[in-house]
Every structure is written in C-alpha cells, then in structure tokens.
Amino acid sequence: MIELRSVTKTFGTFTAVDNLSITIPPGELFGFLGPNGAGKTTTIKMIAGLFAPTSGTVIVNGFNIVTHPIDAKRTLAYVPDQPFLYDKLTGREFLYFVGGLYKMQKDLVHRRVAEVIEHFEIGRWVDKKAEDYSQGMRQRISIAAALVHQPKTIIVDEPMIGLDPRSSKIVRETLRQQAKAGVSILMSTHSLPVAEELCDRIGIIHNGRLVYCDTKDGMRAFEASMDGKLESVFLEITK
Amino acid sequence: MTLFLHILRYKVRSFLNATFEVSSISVIRGIGSLLVFGGFAVGAYYFSNNITAFVLEQTRTGLYLYHRFISMMLFVFFVAVNMGNVIVSYSTLYRSGEVSYFMTKPIPHITIFLHKFLDNFFYSSTTLFLVAFAVLLGYGTYFGYSWYFFAGVMFFVLIPFMFLAACMAVLVLMGVMRLAGRFGFRPVMGGLFAVYVGFIALFFRSSNPVRLIEQVNRYYPNVDNYLSQLDPGFLNYLPSHWVAEFLFFLARGDVARGVSHAGILLCTVAGMFAVLVLVASRYYYKSWLISLKIQAAASAPYDPEKANVVDFRSSGLLKGALESLVKKEYLTFVREPSQVIHLIVMLVLTTLFVASIGNLNLRIRVTEIQLVTYLVLFAFGGFLVSSVALRFVYPAVSLEGNAFWALRSAPVRPEAILALKFAIGFFIVFFLAFVVSFASNVPFLRFSGRTPLLPWFGLFSAFWMSLAVVGLNLGLGGYFANYNEKNPIRVASTQGATLTFLCTLVFLIVLVVIFLYPLSVYFQSLFIFRPFDRWSIVVPGTLAGMISTAVCGVSFAVGLRSLRRDW
Numbered sequence: 001m002i003e004l005r006s007v008t009k010t011f012g013t014f015t016a017v018d019n020l021s022i023t024i025p026p027g028e029l030f031g032f033l034g035p036n037g038a039g040k041t042t043t044i045k046m047i048a049g050l051f052a053p054t055s056g057t058v059i060v061n062g063f064n065i066v067t068h069p070i071d072a073k074r075t076l077a078y079v080p081d082q083p084f085l086y087d088k089l090t091g092r093e094f095l096y097f098v099g100g101l102y103k104m105q106k107d108l109v110h111r112r113v114a115e116v117i118e119h120f121e122i123g124r125w126v127d128k129k130a131e132d133y134s135q136g137m138r139q140r141i142s143i144a145a146a147l148v149h150q151p152k153t154i155i156v157d158e159p160m161i162g163l164d165p166r167s168s169k170i171v172r173e174t175l176r177q178q179a180k181a182g183v184s185i186l187m188s189t190h191s192l193p194v195a196e197e198l199c200d201r202i203g204i205i206h207n208g209r210l211v212y213c214d215t216k217d218g219m220r221a222f223e224a225s226m227d228g229k230l231e232s233v234f235l236e237i238t239k
Numbered sequence: 240m241t242l243f244l245h246i247l248r249y250k251v252r253s254f255l256n257a258t259f260e261v262s263s264i265s266v267i268r269g270i271g272s273l274l275v276f277g278g279f280a281v282g283a284y285y286f287s288n289n290i291t292a293f294v295l296e297q298t299r300t301g302l303y304l305y306h307r308f309i310s311m312m313l314f315v316f317f318v319a320v321n322m323g324n325v326i327v328s329y330s331t332l333y334r335s336g337e338v339s340y341f342m343t344k345p346i347p348h349i350t351i352f353l354h355k356f357l358d359n360f361f362y363s364s365t366t367l368f369l370v371a372f373a374v375l376l377g378y379g380t381y382f383g384y385s386w387y388f389f390a391g392v393m394f395f396v397l398i399p400f401m402f403l404a405a406c407m408a409v410l411v412l413m414g415v416m417r418l419a420g421r422f423g424f425r426p427v428m429g430g431l432f433a434v435y436v437g438f439i440a441l442f443f444r445s446s447n448p449v450r451l452i453e454q455v456n457r458y459y460p461n462v463d464n465y466l467s468q469l470d471p472g473f474l475n476y477l478p479s480h481w482v483a484e485f486l487f488f489l490a491r492g493d494v495a496r497g498v499s500h501a502g503i504l505l506c507t508v509a510g511m512f513a514v515l516v517l518v519a520s521r522y523y524y525k526s527w528l529i530s531l532k533i534q535a536a537a538s539a540p541y542d543p544e545k546a547n548v549v550d551f552r553s554s555g556l557l558k559g560a561l562e563s564l565v566k567k568e569y570l571t572f573v574r575e576p577s578q579v580i581h582l583i584v585m586l587v588l589t590t591l592f593v594a595s596i597g598n599l600n601l602r603i604r605v606t607e608i609q610l611v612t613y614l615v616l617f618a619f620g621g622f623l624v625s626s627v628a629l630r631f632v633y634p635a636v637s638l639e640g641n642a643f644w645a646l647r648s649a650p651v652r653p654e655a656i657l658a659l660k661f662a663i664g665f666f667i668v669f670f671l672a673f674v675v676s677f678a679s680n681v682p683f684l685r686f687s688g689r690t691p692l693l694p695w696f697g698l699f700s701a702f703w704m705s706l707a708v709v710g711l712n713l714g715l716g717g718y719f720a721n722y723n724e725k726n727p728i729r730v731a732s733t734q735g736a737t738l739t740f741l742c743t744l745v746f747l748i749v750l751v752v753i754f755l756y757p758l759s760v761y762f763q764s765l766f767i768f769r770p771f772d773r774w775s776i777v778v779p780g781t782l783a784g785m786i787s788t789a790v791c792g793v794s795f796a797v798g799l800r801s802l803r804r805d806w
Contacts, residue, residue, distance in 0.1 A: 048648045050806035073650040084641035086567065087725070088574035090541055093566075094645075096551030100563025101649035106554050127540040129574070145645070 007056035018208035031199030048078040077151035083142035087131035102149035135162035280373040287377025310483030324408030333530035416526035593678040620675040632664035633716040634730035653802040672701035703787035714794025
C-alpha cells in the first residue's frame with residue numbers, strides 16, 4: 001500500500017510536486033499520467049526514497065519512507081525510467097546482487113532468479129555483461145530484478161520504453177498478475193492505451209498537482225462525455 | 240575547419256555553462272578550490288624557490304648537476320604524462336559515447352580525433368599546468384627573471400613539452416590498437432607495460448644519479464661549468480634533456496644556446512603533431528573499428544556453469560547485503576581493465592620504492608641528515624599512499640554510476656555502503672602504508688636496533704595516516720561524486736580530486752610538523768646521546784591520532800551526507 005499525504009517537493013523556487021495526496025491500496029494498479037515535467041518521476045523518486053519530500057508524508061506498507069526507510073524499502077520494488085545497471089556485472093549477477101540486498105536466503109534467490117529468467121525469457125543473454133545490453137534488455141533485467149524479492153508494492157517509471165512487442169506483452173501481463181496477487185502498483189507511463197488497458201485507477205498530474213483521479217469506470221464515463229478517447233481527456237485536462 | 244570550430248564553440252559553451260553555474264554550493268566550492276589551489280600554488284612556489292636556493296647556495300651542488308637533476312625529474316614527469324595519456328586517451332578516443340555519436344554524423348574522422356585528443360590533453364593536464372607554473376615561478380624568481388620569461392617558458396617550453404608527451408602517447412595507442420587487432424588487447428598492453436618499465440630502468444641505469452654526483456665532484460669547484468662530457472649520448476635525444484639544457488643555458492646567461500634547445504623542442508613538437516595528424520587521418524577510424532571488434536570479442540557470455548572465484552551463486556563467509564556488496568565491488572573492479580592496469584602500475588612503483596629505500600646506505604652519522612632523510616622518506620611514503628588512495632578510493636562513490644538507484648532504493652543503509660567502501664579502501668591503503676613504512680624504517684634499524692621505537696612509530700603513523708587519507712578520499716569523493724563519469728581515471732583527475740589530494744598533502748605536512756620535534760630529539764639521542772624520554776612522542780602521537788580521527792570522521796560525515804542527497 002502506498003499513501004502520499006500532502007506531499008510537496010520544491011527545488012529552489014520551483015515546485016515540482018505540489019500538495020499531492022494519493023492512496024493506492026493492495027491489489028490496485030494505479031496509472032500515473034502527465035505531460036513531460038509534470039512531476040511524475042519526482043513523485044516516484046520520493047516514494048522510492050531517492051528524493052526527500054520538502055513537506056508531507058510518504059507511507060509505504062505502513063512505514064514512513066523518510067523515518068523508516070529500510071523497513072519501507074524491504075517491501076518495495078522500484079523500476080527506474082532509465083534502467084542503468086552495473087556495466088561489469090552480468091544480468092544474472094545483477095539479479096543475485098539485488099536478491100542479496102533484500103537478505104533473501106540463498107536457495108530462495110536461486111529459485112526466484114531462475115523463475116524470473118524463464119518468465120522474462122532472458123536466458124539467452126543473461127550471462128553477458130550489462131555493458132553489452134540494448135535498452136530493452138536492460139529494461140527487462142531491471143523489471144525482473146524488481147520481482148526477485150516478491151515485493152508488496154511496485155513503483156515503475158515508464159516500463160514499456162525500449163521493449164519489443166513480445167517483451168511489452170510479458171511485462172503488461174506480469175503487472176496485471178502482480179496486482180491480482182495483491183501487490184499495489186504505481187505505474188507512470190506516457191502510453192495512454194497501456195494505461196487504459198492495465199490500470200484500475202488513473203491519476204493525471206499537471207504542474208505538480210493532481211488534476212484528475214478516477215477509476216476505470218469513472219474515466220470511461222468522462223471519456224464518453226467527450227469523444228470516447230482517453231487522449232482527448234488527457235489533452236483537455238493538461239491544456 | 241569550420242566544422243571543427245563549430246563543435247568547439249558548443250563544447251566551450253557547455254564547459255562555461257557547467258563551470259559558471261551560479262548556486263550557493265558552486266560558489267562555496269569555487270572559493271574553497273581557489274583557496275586550496277592558491278595555497279598549493281604558493282607552497283609549490285616557495286618549495287621550488289627554497290630548494291633552488293638551498294641546492295645552489297647551501298650544498299653548492301652547482302648549476303650543471305642541479306639541471307641534470309631537473310632533467311631526471313622532467314624525464315619522470317614526461318613518462319608519467321605519456322603513460323597517463325595512453326590510458327586516459329583509450330577511454331576518450333575509443334570508448335566515448337560522444338565519439339560514437341559523432342561517427343554517425345557527416346564529420347571527418349580527423350576532426351573527431353582532434354577534438355577528443357585536445358579534450359583529453361587539456362582535461363587531464365590543467366592541474367599539471369598550474370603546478371608546473373608555480374614551480375617555474377619559484378625557480379625563475381631565484382634567478383631574477385622577468386615576467387616575460389615565465390610566460391615564454393610556460394607557452395613555448397613547458398606546455399609544448401607536455402603536448403609532445405600526449406602526441407607520442409596517442410601514437411603509441413594507435414600502434415597498440417593495430418597490434419591488438421592481431422594479437423589481442425591484453426598481451427599487447429602487457430608488452431607495452433614491459434617496454435615502459437624497461438625504458439625507465441635503462442634510463443636510470445645509464446644516468447645513475449649517484450655516479451653523476453661522484454663524477455661532478457671531481458671538477459669541484461668548477462661545478463657551474465657545462466660538463467657535457469659526463470652526459471651519456473642518448474640524453475641528447477630526450478625532450479626532458481632539451482628543457483633542462485634550455486634552463487641551464489639561460490641560468491648561465493647564454494640565451495642563444497638556451498633558445499636553440501627550445502627551438503629543437505618546438506620543431507619536434509610540430510613534427511610530432513604533423514605525424515600524429517597524418518597517422519590519425521589514415522588510421523584513427525580503422526583503429527576505432529578495431530576497438531569495437533575488441534569490445535565485441537570481450538562481450539561473449541560467461542559460462543553460467545563455470546564457477547568463478549567470486550560467484551554470486553555460492554555462499555561465502557559473509558551473508559545477505561554485505562555479501563552482495565562485497566562481490567559487486569570485487570567484480571566491478573577486476574572487470575575494469577583500467578583499474579587492474581593502474582593497480583599493477585601502483586604496485587610496481589611501490590615495489591620499486593620499497594626496494595630502493597631498503598638498500599639505502601646511510602653512511603653519514605649526522606643527526607640532521609638522518610632526521611631529514613627519515614622525514615623525507617616518511618613524507619614520500621605518505622605521498623605514495625595518498626596517490627593510491629586518490630586513484631582507487633576517491634572514485635569509489637562516483638563509480639557506482641547511474642546504477643546507484645539499485646542500492647539507493649534497496650533496504651541498505653547509506654552508512655553500510657560507505658563503511659564497506661571505507662573498509663576495502665582502508666585495508667588496501669593500510670597494507671601499502673605498512674609495507675612502505677616498514678621498508679622506510681629498515682635503513683634506520685642499524686642505529687636504533689636496541690630501541691625499536693621507529694618501527695612502532697612507523698606502524699602507528701601508517702595506521703593514522705591511512706585512516707585520515709582513506710576517510711578524506713572517500714568522503715570528498717562522495718561529496719564531489721560524478722555519477723555520469725564511468726572512467727575512474729577521469730574521476731581521479733577532476734577538480735574535486737585535485738582538491739582532495741591537496742587536502743591530503745596538507746594533512747601530511749601537519750603530520751610531519753607534529754613529529755618533527757620528538758623525532759629530532761630521538762635522533763639526537765642516537766647520535767649525540769642526548770637523553771630521550773619515550774613519553775615525549777606519546778603526546779604528539781595522541782595529537783596526530785586525534786587529528787586523523789577527526790579528519791576521517793568529518794570526511795565520512797560529508798560523504799554520508801552526499802549519499803543522502805536527492806538522487
């Protein structure tokens with residue numbers, strides 16, 4: 001579960017996120033949309049503990065990310081928008097490395113790594129060093145690494161960038177399965193069809209403020225009031 | 240040419256934007272840098288000025304011998320700049336994303352080459368220019384030269400001298416790439432390394448400083464004369480010798496002969512640059528393609544069934560996050576060729592240092608000479624240890640790179656990350672410091688065998704020195720972290736790194752000052768049998784320990800704070 005309570009983040013005089021409040025319960029896949037520079041990545045980084053909020057509180061599975069970062073992060077998985085990996089480690093080594101960071105038992109790591117390698121169909125090149133990977137390969141490793149420790153919450157920033165159609169399908173199905181299994185997911189994306197297909201609820205952020213937030217049904221009703229397209233809703237709201 | 244200037248304009252603009260970005264942190268950093276660089280430049284000036292005065296007036300070494308020493312130092316400097324450029328330009332010319340980008344544009348390959356070559360030269364040599372100028376100022380002021388001497392020597396002698404080293408380095412590198420395409424990268428680099436070591440050994444064998452001193456002393460008191468009959472013939476072909484000859488003749492007032500040596504240097508530089516451009520225009524693109532081939536060959540998948548020395552799948556003594564972090568540190572280090580090559584170079588230099596001082600024959604039983612020798616060895620050992628720390632500990636945080644998100648978003652405390660990096664750095668640096676300190680004390684054991692205070696002093700000072708030096712490098716390396724730079728050598732040659740190194744030197748000077756008095760009393764007790772109370776070294780020792788702990792603690796806190804900054 002993710003709870004953002006009146007979260008604000010400023011950089012000097014610029015307010016990137018302005019008094020944002022969202023709650024994502026277990027089992028919900030929340031789509032986080034917004035134009036470039038709206039504050040999506042800043043929000044995600046605050047949830048992941050990479051940015052400290054200027055004010056407000058971020059609670060991840062009952063733990064405040066600022067005051068109890070280790071407890072919060074133990075239950076969390078983060079997939080960044082740029083899937084940087086350690087160039088000199090192989091994909092497999094990176095998966096084991098991440099498993100170790102979450103203090104998983106060795107036999108459990110063996111099993112989980114084997115599972116995610118098979119699930120994401122990365123076995124053919126997972127033993128190459130990451131410096132030789134394409135953007136899509138890195139993205140798949142980065143998403144696979146997020147699932148190794150079986151998190152309760154996943155925050156994922158632009159997961160479809162660089163993925164081929166087959167990988168994109170695997171990732172979409174995986175996210176749906178995880179949500180079905182009770183994992184709360186916050187997904188930022190620019191792909192409106194993906195958001196429409198996957199998300200239980202969609203929030204649109206613009207100039208750091210949450211300007212729209214509704215369930216799939218509510219959103220469809222709103223779409224119908226316009227021309228039936230999410231794109232039109234998005235463009236209208238972020239005008 | 241138009242394209243060259245076009246790219247240059249935007250690179251300069253980008254540089255200026257980055258350099259003059261006005262924020263409170265950048266202003267504080269700028270003032271701090273200015274103070275430390277200024278302080279260091281003043282220190283280098285006074286050192287150079289005083290050493291020139293001391294050597295020429297106190298020891299009456301004479302102009303000829305002094306300039307031969309300068310020639311030797313310039314030779315070492317030339318080789319260091321040359322080797323440094325071989326290593327750094329491999330990254331700049333062959334592994335840079337910018338080069339890959341330019342290669343997709345309609346830009347002549349020679350334009351790309353010249354940009355990257357000049358970028359490499361000025362990026363890695365800016366601090367050396369400052370040091371060279373401060374030393375030159377100190378040297379020239381002793382002889383009372385005018386301002387135009389300094390400007391002229393800097394622009395027409397010292398910068399061309401370093402530029403020549405860089406040109407030769409890149410020519411060597413392109414040769415290496417050609418051979419590597421045929422014989423493999425590692426064997427060729429190994430061969431090149433052996434050639435360099437052999438060349439340095441041959442130089443010092445042929446121009447043995449001790450033999451030279453003895454030969455020059457035969458001509459005493461006419462030691463300011465031009466005793467070129469003592470020079471081995473091959474010296475005439477070395478650029479370091481031309482620079483030393485230029486300075487020597489100027490010091491004797493023979494401007495024409497001095498300028499002729501500068502002329503030889505400038506002609507050689509022009510010729511070498513022309514050769515470089517010619518070779519690069521024909522061969523740079525081909526060698527770049529070879530580098531891609533070498534990189535592709537190195538990217539063959541690892542055999543997952545084959546157990547490695549350090550394998551993430553196997554269980555070790557360590558558990559959980561610590562195990563993961565240690566294995567990651569190890570693998571990312573040994574798989575980076577520049578790290579391994581530099582480590583070998585550092586170990587060879589340390590071995591040479593240890594072997595040379597181990598055989599030191601201290602025949603003159605005079606308190607002052609023994610004390611100065613001891614302190615010089617102590618400071619030089621500290622300098623060596625500081626260099627190792629700068630090269631390997633300072634970049635430790637930066638080298639996490641953009642993949643640091645994986646650690647920062649994982650349930651691992653920043654303290655644990657930094658503490659592990661500190662422990663690894665401390666282990667290596669303390670080991671080296673201990674070996675160097677032990678070797679430095681060996682020549683003195685003949686006098687102090689019955690009272691083994693010096694080895695104990697060496698051990699404790701090595702410990703405190705390592706603690707502070709590692710703390711400083713790790714902490715300030717974190718504070719000035721540049722996560723976008725993948726090349727550890729470039730990280731260790733940034734402005735922040737230089738600042739850290741200067742802070743380390745200041746710390747070493749403080750240590751020398753603290754121990755000066757008790758050691759002086761101790762050496763007096765050995766040679767003139769003045770009573771020595773062992774407790775008299777306890778107070779300075781405690782003070783040194785407190786300062787080292789404080790330096791380490793404050794630096795660690797600074798580094799930790801930077802790890803908690805927004806990512």
